[in-house]
Amino acid sequence: xSSTPVAGPLAAEKAPTPAAASRWSGTQESIHFALRNRKxxxxxxxxxxxxxxxxxxxxxAQHPPLEYGGDLYWAPTTRNGHWFGTTxxxxxxxxxxxxxxxxxxxxxxxxxxxAASIGMVVGFTAGYRGGFVDDMLNMLTNxxxxxxxxxxxxxxxxxxxxxxxxxxxxxxxxTSWPWAARALRAQTFSLVSRDFVDMARMSGRNSxxxxxxxxxxxxxxxLFMMFILLFGGAVLIAATLxxxxxxxxNTISLGMMMQxxxxxxxxxxxxxxxxxxxxxxxxxxVGSLYVMNVGLDEVFNPKxxxx
Amino acid sequence: MSLLVDDLKxxxxxxxxxxxxxxxxxxxxxxxxxxxxxxxxxCGKSTLGNSLIRFDARMRYVGGHATIDGTELPVWDxxxxxxFRFRTVSIVPQYAMSAxxxxxxxxxxxxxxxxxxxxxPKKELPELRRRLExxxxxxxxxxxxxxxxxxxxxxxxxxxxxxxxxxxVLIADEITSALDVSTQKAVGETLVGFRDRGFVKSxxxxxxxxxxxxxxxxxxxxxxxxHLAEKASGETIISSPRHPYTKALISSLPEVxxxxxxxxxxxIPGTPPGLLDPPAGCRFHDRCPLASPKCLxxxxxxxxxxGHFVACWEET
Amino acid sequence: xxxxxxxxxxxxxxxxAFGGKELLAxxxxxxxxxxxxxxSLIGESGSGKSTIGKMILRLSPVTxxxxxxxxxxxxxxxxxxxxxxxxxxxxVFQDPFSSYNPIFKADRVxxxxxxxxxxxxxxxxxxxxVAASLEAVALDPVQVLNKFPHQLSGGQLxxxxxxxxxxxxxxxxxxxxxxxxxDASTRIDVLxxxxxxxxxGLGxxxxxxxxxxxxxxxEKTVILRxxxxxxxxxxxxxxxxxxxxxxxxxxxxxPQLHSKWEELEPELKAQVAELAEGPAALQQHVAxxxxxxxxxxxxxxxVEVEPDHYAAVx
Numbered sequence: 001x002s003s004t005p006v007a008g009p010l011a012a013e014k015a016p017t018p019a020a021a022s023r024w025s026g027t028q029e030s031i032h033f034a035l036r037n038r039k040x041x042x043x044x045x046x047x048x049x050x051x052x053x054x055x056x057x058x059x060x061a062q063h064p065p066l067e068y069g070g071d072l073y074w075a076p077t078t079r080n081g082h083w084f085g086t087t088x089x090x091x092x093x094x095x096x097x098x099x100x101x102x103x104x105x106x107x108x109x110x111x112x113x114x115a116a117s118i119g120m121v122v123g124f125t126a127g128y129r130g131g132f133v134d135d136m137l138n139m140l141t142n143x144x145x146x147x148x149x150x151x152x153x154x155x156x157x158x159x160x161x162x163x164x165x166x167x168x169x170x171x172x173x174x175t176s177w178p179w180a181a182r183a184l185r186a187q188t189f190s191l192v193s194r195d196f197v198d199m200a201r202m203s204g205r206n207s208x209x210x211x212x213x214x215x216x217x218x219x220x221x222x223l224f225m226m227f228i229l230l231f232g233g234a235v236l237i238a239a240t241l242x243x244x245x246x247x248x249x250n251t252i253s254l255g256m257m258m259q260x261x262x263x264x265x266x267x268x269x270x271x272x273x274x275x276x277x278x279x280x281x282x283x284x285x286v287g288s289l290y291v292m293n294v295g296l297d298e299v300f301n302p303k304x305x306x307x
Numbered sequence: 308m309s310l311l312v313d314d315l316k317x318x319x320x321x322x323x324x325x326x327x328x329x330x331x332x333x334x335x336x337x338x339x340x341x342x343x344x345x346x347x348x349x350c351g352k353s354t355l356g357n358s359l360i361r362f363d364a365r366m367r368y369v370g371g372h373a374t375i376d377g378t379e380l381p382v383w384d385x386x387x388x389x390x391f392r393f394r395t396v397s398i399v400p401q402y403a404m405s406a407x408x409x410x411x412x413x414x415x416x417x418x419x420x421x422x423x424x425x426x427x428p429k430k431e432l433p434e435l436r437r438r439l440e441x442x443x444x445x446x447x448x449x450x451x452x453x454x455x456x457x458x459x460x461x462x463x464x465x466x467x468x469x470x471x472x473x474x475x476v477l478i479a480d481e482i483t484s485a486l487d488v489s490t491q492k493a494v495g496e497t498l499v500g501f502r503d504r505g506f507v508k509s510x511x512x513x514x515x516x517x518x519x520x521x522x523x524x525x526x527x528x529x530x531x532x533x534h535l536a537e538k539a540s541g542e543t544i545i546s547s548p549r550h551p552y553t554k555a556l557i558s559s560l561p562e563v564x565x566x567x568x569x570x571x572x573x574x575i576p577g578t579p580p581g582l583l584d585p586p587a588g589c590r591f592h593d594r595c596p597l598a599s600p601k602c603l604x605x606x607x608x609x610x611x612x613x614g615h616f617v618a619c620w621e622e623t
Numbered sequence: 624x625x626x627x628x629x630x631x632x633x634x635x636x637x638x639x640a641f642g643g644k645e646l647l648a649x650x651x652x653x654x655x656x657x658x659x660x661x662x663s664l665i666g667e668s669g670s671g672k673s674t675i676g677k678m679i680l681r682l683s684p685v686t687x688x689x690x691x692x693x694x695x696x697x698x699x700x701x702x703x704x705x706x707x708x709x710x711x712x713x714x715v716f717q718d719p720f721s722s723y724n725p726i727f728k729a730d731r732v733x734x735x736x737x738x739x740x741x742x743x744x745x746x747x748x749x750x751x752x753v754a755a756s757l758e759a760v761a762l763d764p765v766q767v768l769n770k771f772p773h774q775l776s777g778g779q780l781x782x783x784x785x786x787x788x789x790x791x792x793x794x795x796x797x798x799x800x801x802x803x804x805x806d807a808s809t810r811i812d813v814l815x816x817x818x819x820x821x822x823x824g825l826g827x828x829x830x831x832x833x834x835x836x837x838x839x840x841x842e843k844t845v846i847l848r849x850x851x852x853x854x855x856x857x858x859x860x861x862x863x864x865x866x867x868x869x870x871x872x873x874x875x876x877x878p879q880l881h882s883k884w885e886e887l888e889p890e891l892k893a894q895v896a897e898l899a900e901g902p903a904a905l906q907q908h909v910a911x912x913x914x915x916x917x918x919x920x921x922x923x924x925x926v927e928v929e930p931d932h933y934a935a936v937x
Contacts, residue, residue, distance in 0.1 A: 194721045195716045195718060195722040196722055198680075198714075198716070198722075199723075199732060200735060201682060202680060202682070202709050203709070203732070203735040204706040204735075204740065205735065214724055217724075217726055218726055220726075347806040347808060348806055458668075487667035487668055487832065488667065488832065488833075488876045489872065489873070491876070491878070492876040492878070492884055495884075515806070516878070517807075518877075518879060518880050519878045521878065521879075521881075521883075522878045522883055545880055545881065546881070555808070556807060556808060559807060559808055559810075559811040560807065560811075560835075560880060561811065561814070561835045561838070561839040562835050562879060562880050563834055563835045563838045563862060563874065563877055563879065564838070565835075565838070565839055566839055567814075567840050571815060571818070572811045572815070573811065573815075574808045574809060574810070574815075575808040578776060
């Protein structure tokens with residue numbers, strides 16, 4: 001490779017005076033901007049409120065979620081503790097909703113975590129090693145990317161008698177990592193060519209140490225945001241799978257609530273309390289996660305900030 | 308007078324306050340003059356060059372005037388400047404080579420530019436081709452993508468494009484920094500050729516490299532920390548400078564012929580002042596061997612000799 | 624006396640999808656670096672000078688040839704051997720801001736050295752060692768320690784990197800364009816620092832495109848073009864009595880401070896143009912399919928023009 005062209009000589013000296021004059025450390029500055037960023041504050045608040053609901057809800061529900069009761073078709077009322085009303089079969093919608101919400105967070109975190117981990121391993125390795133290893137991992141990523149997940153899930157569903165949360169989460173995690181791997185690979189590429197990686201090599205560090213101590217911390221904001229996106233994506237995929245009936249077979253989730261409500265003609269029967277809460281919850285959580293992400297991008301990337 | 312700048316002040320807005328990047332500069336560039344604008348980083352030369360053509364989002368116009376051929380340049384108003392850019396004043400920006408859109412052919416870029424300024428690409432094509440040949444480029448370059456050209460070729464292409472409408476003033480911002488020595492010579496000579504052929508009336512060449520300026524510029528203007536230090540002909544600046552900063556700068560430049568063992572050159576101790584809260588008076592005084600209490604008052608930029616301006620109490 | 628020897632080193636890069644094409648970056652380069660001397664590698668972009676620097680620093684593998692330090696083949700070292708090699712040879716690069724991890728403080732580069740090589744040392748001893756290093760590069764500890772890279776200037780950052788290298792008691796330093804991104808008034812200070820280090824016995828490989836810098840600081844000069852050495856020898860001989868047309872062209876194109884550019888003589892122009900298509904001895908720097916490395920023995924011979932001055936036969 002030819003030597004780098006003689007760079008603009010004063011690029012190095014253009015350390016802008018404002019940064020040198022900054023009174024704050026990097027973290028303090030980030031927190032200052034974080035609190036001022038409306039998107040971040042809004043997104044975070046909504047997510048936290050829903051999380052709180054998910055934690056406390058199942059505890060305060062008056063009835064078990066799947067129990068068939070005698071109060072059918074009830075609209076939301078304070079009688080018998082059916083604050084969100086009941087379903088066709090007398091099940092308490094509030095209890096179902098609270099359980100489903102908790103499940104949503106669990107699946108999101110688990111699936112998002114699995115996808116993020118695989119994405120990190122594949123992305124870092126491909127980006128750092130380059131060459132043949134990179135080509136091979138790229139092929140693997142592309143193959144997983146084009147697998148028709150829906151068809152695959154149908155096949156799996158046909159073989160498994162009982163599907164639980166874990167199965168769903170693992171499945172989503174194993175099929176949604178490719179784009180994360182791609183993005184991380186690109187980021188790693190750009191960092192690997194920086195001189196501080198060479199400096200670390202010349203200080204006696206090995207590859208593993210360099211990836212985790214030099215490169216990954218530089219991407220920490222990126223990794224964080226990526227996890228949020230994977231979380232949101234996993235929630236949506238889970239809801240879709242549940243809605244078409246491929247969800248867990250031993251519990252109730254928000255997507256399943258919507259599926260059941262459609263199957264039982266809730267819309268025509270004006271049983272709005274059955275399908276609006278779950279739909280609204282999914283929309284709010286995923287939406288606020290994405291809004292939060294945009295806000296985070298502004299916080300982490302100084303160039304996007306308004307002065 | 309081609310270009311007249313009067314007490315121009317441009318600051319940068321930051322969280323911590325205003326950075327006084329350009330703090331009241333007054334000078335003129337005559338018709339046919341190639342003026343080199345030199346100084347170290349943070350001296351304000353790029354700010355000066357950019358303020359005459361386009362403010363970027365962080366720059367704030369504070370005061371002063373710029374006049375070209377008697378007409379005032381409305382530098383504070385981006386939209387009003389549209390009528391002047393490219394026709395009256397034009398720029399070859401820093402990193403021009405990477406300023407070419409990599410996914411478009413050069414010819415398409417030029418066509419867009421011409422259309423945006425109300426010209427017909429087809430009509431201008433013969434002149435464009437002629438100029439490309441003059442700078443040593445094959446007109447087939449118009450059909451190529453930027454990545455097919457070498458650094459020097461891209462630089463010359465951008466220079467031809469920037470001067471297509473024969474502006475009165477061309478600002479060349481660090482155009483030779485990223486080039487090899489042999490290409491630097493070609494590009495420098497091309498620049499002088501533009502002036503000689505009348506494609507531009509006067510040139511402002513912004514660079515940190517005084518030796519290039521010595522080769523191509525008629526006069527050199529030295530800036531320091533947002534103020535002007537000295538202006539004189541190239542020969543005078545190099546061989547008989549009068550401002551202490553210029554003297555120290557010249558004596559810190561190694562040349563082919565000077566060796567460490569024989570004559571150790573010295574740098575200038577200290578660093579330029581921060582411009583967030585600049586010191587009063589002469590901004591060089593804390594590094595100047597001739598500093599005195601008088602220097603706490605800003606020295607005026609006055610003519611001490613024919614065409615030779617200095618801002619130093621010791622020299623006036 | 625330690626000796627860094629680069630012996631018939633070539634570097635071929637595989638480019639293209641699945642590495643189909645080959646790019647010849649460095650071709651059959653041989654030279655020596657002695658302690659107490661600065662050897663300049665001078666060339667324009669594409670000359671391979673940075674690649675040679677990276678190979679000396681073991682950041683890029685050698686395709687053919689050997690690099691030896693006191694007879695020990697450096698290119699074959701791994702693990703612990705490599706780690707102890709870095710105690711003898713270190714490098715500083717062009718962009719000071721790229722050399723530091725921006726999220727950590729600048730002096731973390733010292734801590735990396737400490738945890739790799741001086742893990743047993745107690746803190747007071749370490750701190751005085753750091754202070755001594757900083758003094759050797761004329762930096763004030765109070766001004767540079769505990770700061771982030773963006774709070775320091777380019778000149779300070781480069782000196783900090785030299786101080787880091789000095790912590791290891793190195794014998795050789797590879798300085799790859801370390802001056803080019805600094806301001807004019809700082810450049811000469813860092814350059815003089817290299818002069819002091821060479822007087823203390825360090826052997827320095829000074830990679831640059833700027834002939835005046837090379838002329839100022841080095842004892843030996845190697846002129847590279849497209850991966851080959853076209854001329855090398857004692858600096859005053861190479862600059863004072865250039866033999867190869869490429870060297871002559873470089874010298875004629877350097878902007879000087881007291882003389883104007885001269886028009887190149889037509890004969891010189893023709894010779895330089897011929898180089899581009901010239902004999903196989905100076906092959907083009909292009910990607911070829913298949914084997915870019917020519918068989919051994921087929922290179923431009925460096926002919927001794929006078930004692931300690933060699934130029935390639937054209």
